[in-house]
Amino acid sequence: MPNPTIVSDFRAGLASGKLLIQKCGDCGEVNMWPRYACPHCQSENLGWQEANGKGTLHSFCVLRQGAPEGFEEDLPYAIGVVKLEEGVQLAVRLVPDASEDWSSYQCDDQVEFVGKESGRECASFRRVGG
Ligand SMILES: [Zn+2]
Secondary structure, three states, X not given: OOOOHHHHHHHHHHHOOOOEEEEEOOOOOEEOOOOOOOOOOOOOOEEEEEOOOXXXXXXXXXXXXXXXXOOHHHOOEEEEEEEEOOOOEEEEEEOOOOOOOOXXXXXXXXXXXXXXXXOOOOOEEEEOOO
């Protein structure tokens, strides 16, 4: 599968257990997902910083059937949108809770980065304290 330059650093970070977010070298603002130009000042001087991995679960859904083509074998799985403490949001996979389900998850839960666990090129998060 092609690995576009704009996400290769992010994916390399995931592979080594780091959650990287894009940071502008000129205005200092962070943004996600990766862009070719800073959405705040249009600079192309973009780099990366490691996020602290803590955030709030903005929304999520559990897929039990009807996965998009190519994702059928992942079922069931949960996708969430997490707002990181750094202020940016990204789509993540959610780790099942102790009951091997996602029934304990609620919007606004505090969640934390746990690495790349799904076999997909995305970050996995779990509830804090549960
Ligand atoms: Zn900028």
